[in-house]
Amino acid sequence: VATEENETIRRHSRDDVATAALQILDDYGLGDLTMRRIAAALGVQASALYWHFPNKQTLLADLADRIVGRAAPVGPQPDWRRTVAEECGALRDALLAYRDAAEVVASTLALGIGSTAAVERLAAAIASGGFDEETSQAAAPVLLHFVLGHVQHEQQRMQYDSLGIVPEGRSVLDGQSPSDRFFFGVELFTGGLELKLRQR
Amino acid sequence: VATEENETIRRHSRDDVATAALQILDDYGLGDLTMRRIAAALGVQASALYWHFPNKQTLLADLADRIVGRAAPVGPQPDWRRTVAEECGALRDALLAYRDAAEVVASTLALGIGSTAAVERLAAAIASGGFDEETSQAAAPVLLHFVLGHVQHEQQRMQYDSLGIVPEGRSVLDGQSPSDRFFFGVELFTGGLELKLRQR
DNA sequence: ACCTGAACACCGTTCAAGT
DNA sequence: ACCTGAACACCGTTCAAGT
Numbered sequence: 001v002a003t004e005e006n007e008t009i010r011r012h013s014r015d016d017v018a019t020a021a022l023q024i025l026d027d028y029g030l031g032d033l034t035m036r037r038i039a040a041a042l043g044v045q046a047s048a049l050y051w052h053f054p055n056k057q058t059l060l061a062d063l064a065d066r067i068v069g070r071a072a073p074v075g076p077q078p079d080w081r082r083t084v085a086e087e088c089g090a091l092r093d094a095l096l097a098y099r100d101a102a103e104v105v106a107s108t109l110a111l112g113i114g115s116t117a118a119v120e121r122l123a124a125a126i127a128s129g130g131f132d133e134e135t136s137q138a139a140a141p142v143l144l145h146f147v148l149g150h151v152q153h154e155q156q157r158m159q160y161d162s163l164g165i166v167p168e169g170r171s172v173l174d175g176q177s178p179s180d181r182f183f184f185g186v187e188l189f190t191g192g193l194e195l196k197l198r199q200r
Numbered sequence: 201v202a203t204e205e206n207e208t209i210r211r212h213s214r215d216d217v218a219t220a221a222l223q224i225l226d227d228y229g230l231g232d233l234t235m236r237r238i239a240a241a242l243g244v245q246a247s248a249l250y251w252h253f254p255n256k257q258t259l260l261a262d263l264a265d266r267i268v269g270r271a272a273p274v275g276p277q278p279d280w281r282r283t284v285a286e287e288c289g290a291l292r293d294a295l296l297a298y299r300d301a302a303e304v305v306a307s308t309l310a311l312g313i314g315s316t317a318a319v320e321r322l323a324a325a326i327a328s329g330g331f332d333e334e335t336s337q338a339a340a341p342v343l344l345h346f347v348l349g350h351v352q353h354e355q356q357r358m359q360y361d362s363l364g365i366v367p368e369g370r371s372v373l374d375g376q377s378p379s380d381r382f383f384f385g386v387e388l389f390t391g392g393l394e395l396k397l398r399q400r
Numbered sequence: 401a402c403c404t405g406a407a408c409a410c411c412g413t414t415c416a417a418g419t
Numbered sequence: 420a421c422c423t424g425a426a427c428a429c430c431g432t433t434c435a436a437g438t
Contacts, residue, residue: 011421035412047414048422056412103310110303110352112360138376142385145349146342152310153341160312176338185342192391211402235431247433248403256431404437411430418423 014052030100061114064105068118080129081190087125088186095151102151214252230300261314264305268318280329281390287325288386295351302351
């Protein structure tokens with residue numbers, strides 16, 4: 001007879017739900033990421049998800065954590081500005097790995113839920129330049145806002161492009177790649193910090 | 201007998217709808233800004249709104265334009281960095297004037313709808329520092345992303361505070377006001393540009 | 401020119417009940 | 420421990436029809 005440790009009667013775990021949600025996010029975008037759709041992908045009723053997550057917001061925060069958590073570790077760099085740039089690049093790559101990821105992370109950040117892993121990594125990178133805690137802690141969110149805003153735009157553009165829509169040929173900027181523009185923005189930040197350093 | 205130029209039979213204009221929506225946004229927040237609620241405020245069916253706006257997204261874009269359009273003009277300043285800071289401050293004030301305004305503007309910006317007024321003002325301010333078109337055009341969105349991200353956080357905090365929720369005492373930053381932190385971020389940007397200028 | 405009424409195709413969430 | 424089924428209270432949007 002079947003015993004209670006029979007693994008085959010196991011249904012879904014919290015992890016299964018998050019994985020299915022991440023898949024839907026990447027395949028269909030945030031607009032199609034509904035509780036009903038996630039449930040359907042798991043062959044389950046929407047109400048079943050509420051055993052694993054108290055609400056959709058919490059699920060989204062979990063997805064945001066997973067996305068940011070996949071950011072590659074950054075090794076030692078020649079200087080602190082390079083460290084910050086590499087850290088931002090790693091975060092950007094992690095966001096670009098999932099459709100609408102920047103929007104997901106930005107919204108959970110704005111709601112004050114979700115982990116502080118991203119800001120902390122950036123703060124640590126800045127602090128490696130010899131800045132005091134106060135400066136690092138103040139500068140990190142500034143950087144993060146830029147990164148999220150920039151990638152959000154990039155991903156929006158990707159959407160348009162995949163739909164064949166070409167909105168307004170922006171003459172001047174066409175010469176630079178999104179990646180170039182991104183690191184230009186990062187350099188503006190580190191440049192500002194550099195100046196602060198020199199003025200001491 | 202009544203003639204067709206009788207003004208009293210006039211119902212609502214596009215402007216009335218936007219004004220009512222702006223009022224609801226400020227009083228109840230973006231989450232409660234539904235087509236049905238706007239219609240109710242005007243004493244009208246939700247479907248009536250679709251005579252004035254093709255969809256909700258367009259309405260939101262219009263609200264974003266109105267909010268940004270209310271930003272105070274900035275007079276001549278002692279130097280370009282001050283000009284940029286004042287311009288950012290004016291934009292911030294305009295956003296702080298309406299509840300959830302930063303989120304409204306950010307979302308329409310991300311969607312690629314809505315006017316480019318905000319970026320253009322910032323680009324002009326930067327260009328006043330003697331930067332070429334390419335640099336100004338690349339730097340302006342960077343700044344805007346920061347401004348929107350920052351104010352979004354401020355407004356989120358205001359929400360929490362009004363609900364009596366106090367999320368995690370952030371020891372280090374408590375000494376600085378949101379306004380201080382904002383202008384610190386702006387200075388990081390202009391500092392980075394300043395450095396670029398000196399290196400030429 | 402501006403609006404109604406009714407409908408369509410959805411949402412997130414709750415909760416008693418099942419296994 | 421995990422899920423069903425049914426319901427609740429909503430959404431945005433369409434469209435024929437009214438005045």
